[in-house]
Amino acid sequence: MKSFIKYLTIGGFACSLLPVYAQSAPQPPGTSIGEPSQAANDPLSQAEAAIDTKDFASAKTLLDTYLSAHNNDARALFDRGYVEDAQGRDDSAADYYQKAIAADPKQFESRLALGLILARQGKQQEAHEQLAAASKLEPNPPNPTAKAQAWRTLAQFDRSSDPDAAKQELLQALSISPETPPDLLLTGEIAEAEGDEVNAETAYRRLLNQQPASSEATAGLAHVLIAQKKYADAEPLIKTALIRDPDDPALNTQLAIVLNAEGKQDEVVSVLEKLHAKQPDDPAINAMLADAYTQTGAAERADPLYVQLLKSAPNDPALLTARGENFIRQQRYAEAVIVLQKAVSLKPANGDAWSSLAFAASENHQPQLVLDALSARSKYLEETPATYFLWATAYDNLHHTQQAAEYYHRFLTAANGKFPDQEWQAKHRLIALGK
Template identity: 70%
Template sequence: MGNSRAVKSGAFNAALLRLTISGVLLGCCTGFAQSAPLPPGTSLDETAPVKDPGPLAKAEDAIANKDYDQARSLLDPYLSAHPGDARALFDRGFLEDSQEHDEAAVGYYQKAIAADPKQFESHLALGLVLAREGKQKEAGEQLIAATELEPNPPDPAAKAQAFRALAQLDRNSDPDAAKQALLHALQISPETPDDILLTGEIAEAEGDLASAETAYRRALQQQPESSAATAGLAHVLIAQKKYSDAEPLIQAALRRDPDDPALNTQMALVLSAEGKQDASVGVLEKLHQFKPEDDSISKMLADAYAANGQPDKAAALYAQLLKSRPEDPSLLAAYGDSLVRQQHYAEALPVLQKAVALKPDDGNAWSGLAFAASQQHNYQLVLDSLSARSKYLQETPATYFLWATAYDNLHHTKQAADYYKLFLAAAKGQFPDQEWQAKHRLIALGYK
């Protein structure tokens, strides 16, 4: 479940943030270049000489028109002569930001803030870039600073965007703070469809699945083809195990957007939960072809192969994933299990031994290690593995049988007989071959 969410949300959608900067931030900041309103009762004399707007206004117009070379040619000479001009430094940072040169943009925004700590626009822009880079703590500091300042000229939409950006940033780590930030935004600007979607994400992060479902359904009422709202609602339905409700919703969205990774991931989860393993594997194979570099998708496909009785395919993917994460105990355990299922016991032993060394409380990995050791006739390792396993998991007929045969092969007659009896009591006819063997070994050992 966590994988699908990870595909769905991420830290900050880069495209959204760049749209935020260009759509709201540039609008508020190019106000620097706009003429003041004419006094009441006056009119514009078109015959009067036109005043030169100056290099900064010209540069801002060039940026707005995406003429970045022209903007740079105006800003660089100006900054050489006026290195402490906060407005020019912001414009220079915005120029780099518009071209996705994040490192350079950050440098100019920081210089603008140093020149004028109360400049709203640079705090907001810097916070957005840092958030895009995944630097949440630093981004939060800048966005909070922006919410405590005012745009110049006054711009409620830009101020609201600072609160919205802060809400986005906090929605998973501090959903209560995110809720408060979003409320501040709504106090000074109209609600948008993205606000409704964010409300659902915040409610989901708080564990309020009912409220999240309501918000996502409301978002879909306003934007029926929203993949993000569909994915959010589907995620909540899956979390509530409402698979029959989630499946048609996801299918309809996939007809509109067949390559959406979040929707495909959710469809695979629903199909797997409904026991449709072949169909689930098919969806994940398509997704893996679309995004072969995505480790979370590769892991899901490997797990699906394992659940679907295809350990050879699972093992190939696990081995590939381990190249970049060689110390991941869950991957090692899964890889070792897939080797055991292929009867590659000698290969499985060192893999599973490494897995339990890294994560000693993985009872299932100890189970696999005990079975592989038994097949390799390493009976002392069987006993050691079963002893470690017993700290975390209950005994089963299979583990009783492993205990018994290990003791038997080590000629510990009394212990072997005790475990054969425990096995027979637990098996109750479910394992006829092993039960026949246990009964005959008890006779051979002198126990009836």
């Protein structure tokens, strides 16, 4: 998805407030509609004229001279911050905007400008506070575009954490400015956050009707279709988008998810290997590729990925379980036992990990550990023909004849002809045990 900061500003904040200065007779912050025009030789008017022509060096000189005698003038402080902002000097610009706000807390322009800088810097809470304050104020001169931007930015902030608020903020923006393609993208994201897949799909499709090449809209729609398990609809959509943008990481990741769900494991591996080559340290991609290797019978290729993943998260029960099961596929049962024992110690309620541990222990000739693992597993999962067979063979190996015979019988009842090799073994062991 497109970053909200990129959506808000293109080439710095100067672009976002440019309409304030682009008017033929701009009303600078601090003046009122109908107030007589400033004289042409007014230092601030001269500075703002220089800003209009992007002569920032002249504007800086004029403003610094003026501020040396009027250091609490909110309009001049905003203009000075704007000069820094337009040249990408965020910290210096933010300092001037903060001074302007201190001089005039009701100045809309500095609130919005500071909020956008803080957003670019990742200071989301502080940015939200400034933007929320700006949304309650009015630009001077009136500027619906700038006011709508404050509302849109708030909606971007809140779209995941508070989608209901984001919806109202976007509606506020749309009440004073025309709908734009980014608004449709935001509408889809808000609807998704609310769990409203129908409206999310509608918004993304509307955007694709306007901008068929939009990777963001494609990714959004694909995400909704994947959530609805409409994999057959999602696959051609994503593949078409990848023809235009073959290296888009979001689209490639979604394609891997779709192909995996459709059981097209060989294609999954190809997509994930491409992603891994470009992002070798991405844990999500590495985990997906390791699983794909395992599912396609290339367990030995998965193991280095699990090693890499576990370096960053050595106590992740899910990763440990996955690596243990990968060891089983490689018939490295002793190593599987060690890893799976650590996994269940970290997450005792993981019934699947106990299942894998029981199997690995059986193959590693540790019958008592098999019984211990099966006993723990039974707290969380129902018995299966496989677990009955493991119970039986473990008791058999420990020469617990009565319990072994009991579980062989349970296995034969549950198996009902589905596991012929094990059923043959169970029947012959029962004969040998005299049961």
